[in-house]
Amino acid sequence: MDLPVMPPVKPMLAKSVAKIPPGMQYEAKWDGFRAIVHRDGDEVEVGSRTGKSLSRYFPELVAALKENLPARCVVDGEIVIVHGGRLDFDRLTERIHPAASRVKLLAETTPASFVAFDLLALGDDSLLDTPLADRRGALVHVLSTARPPVHLAPATTDPALAREWFERFEGAGLDGVVAKPLDLPYRPDARLMFKIKHERTADVVLAGFRFHKTGPIVGSLLLGLYDGQGALQHVGVCAAFPMKRRAELVEELEPLRMPDAEGHPWASWTDEAAHESARLPGAQSRWTGKKDLSWVPLRPERVCEVKYDHMEGDRFRHTAQFVRWRPDRTPESCTYGQLEEVVGYDLAEVLGETG
Template identity: 75%
Template sequence: MDLPVMPPVKPMLAKSVSAIPPGMQYEAKWDGFRAIVHRDGDEVVIGSRTGKPLTRYFPEVVAAVRENLPPRCVIDGEIVLPWEGRLDFDRLSERIHPADSRVRLLAAETPAALVVFDILALDDTSLLPAPQTERRTVLERALAGASAPVYLAPATTDQALAQDWFERYEGAGLDGVVAKPLDLPYRPDTRAMYKIKHERTADCVVAGYRFHKSGPVVGSLLLGLYDAQGALQHVGVCAAFTMKRRAELLEELDPLRIDPAAHPWSAWADATAHEGSRLPGAPSRWSGKKDLSWVALSPERVCEVAYDHMEGDRFRHTTQFRRWRPDRTATGCTYAQLEEVVRYDLSEVLRPG
């Protein structure tokens, strides 16, 4: 491979802001695996956000790159998995599997797609110094003839339209909106763009905690919600605390510690128990050798957390602790409080070329 921008390349990143800023280029924020794709003829390398290769996990995307991208180019995009009219991150995560036979099977059963939203090089020219507007023009020409499963990400400079996307596209499984300054060069591994994500709050049961990797203080709180059958389901964690607060939480929660055998999630270490319920410590290819053990707490304290959106019956990302809710009872923390997003057909967003 001989390109003006060689792998590995870490992608340009975005910092969170509370509102859509004016005077920029706007795109939807995709919920998938960020991918820098290098193509030099038949040679294709797909790099992840960290620079590690994703190539072997998505053979169908490699084939689509050879069919749809220019013969020599470097692009920035997102590998996503459309499923039943919206993006499905859980099914996408299953694609990261060590067995080649399993990878090939899933590529056929749950094929992924590539959404392209930037271009870093074309032929012998590096486009890293070029402003955003120029790179977008080059990208539109380069992908004019592309077809599914390679898509050109919709973009606009109309702030009102971007606000409309922000409100509607969530129903198709998208994360929010990204805003890019029009004169912005491509700056790898730098938070030079802006992201605007949905934020909601929910009252959750604090049913346990994990220790922090640096010592005997609280690392993350384990959150639960009661389902329609009255079972407490593990829905995620909140973890953004100062070290001082982590130490305080250890003392504060100590009176709630109970025997794990008496906890609603006592079967967490049994792999088969995860098939019927959401429990902490589920086996995962992402966790590797990470210690998934946790301290059981009597499920009676309630906290309010902020979250962006749900993935099925769990929080998609780590939540943000807002406050304790002594006025709430644990049994009142149910899925019924969560806002249900109006569905939106993904095909209205994903259009080739």
């Protein structure tokens, strides 16, 4: 492979802002695996956000990229899986499997798509110093005949349309909106773009915590919600605390600590079969490697309010943010019923949008 921009390349990133800024190019924020694709003739390399190769896990995409991309190019985009008209991150994570036979089966049963949104090189030319508006024009041109599963990401310079996308596209599993300055060069690993994400709050049950990797202070709080059958389901964690507060939390939560998990709603968390019928804190798996996932069980008697962006099935898609304790709420009142239901929106319509 001999390209003007060689792998590995870390993608350009975005920083969070509260509102959609004016005077920029706007795109949907895709919830998948960020990927930089290098193609030089028959050679195709799909690199992850960290620079590791994803090519072996998505053989169907490698073939599709050869058919749809220019002979020599470097393209930034997102690998996604569509199920039921919306993005499905759980099915996407299943694709990262060590067994070649499993990879082959999943490529057939849950094929992935690639959504392209930036062009870093074309032919013998690097476009890293080219303004975004010109890179976008070139990308639109070279993908004018592309066919699924390779897609051109919709983009617009109309902030009113961007606000409309922000509201409508969430029903298809998208994560918000990304705003990009029109004169922006491509700068790998730099946070020069802007992301606007949905933010909601929920009252959840505190049912345990994990220690921080640095020592005997709180690393993350384990959160739960009651389902319609009265079972406490693990929905995620909140973890962003100052180091001083992490130490204070250990002492503050001491009265709730249980000697072990016996009698706790998540007592069967180490039993792999139990995870098939309930949401429990994760046990050891191929995803976690040797990471210590042990946790301290707490009597599920305390309620806290957290901020979250959106749900992935019956759990928080990303780490939640702690807001405050809610001594006025009973744990039993913290159910899935409080969560806002998002109106469904077919992903096929998202990919058909033009700006």
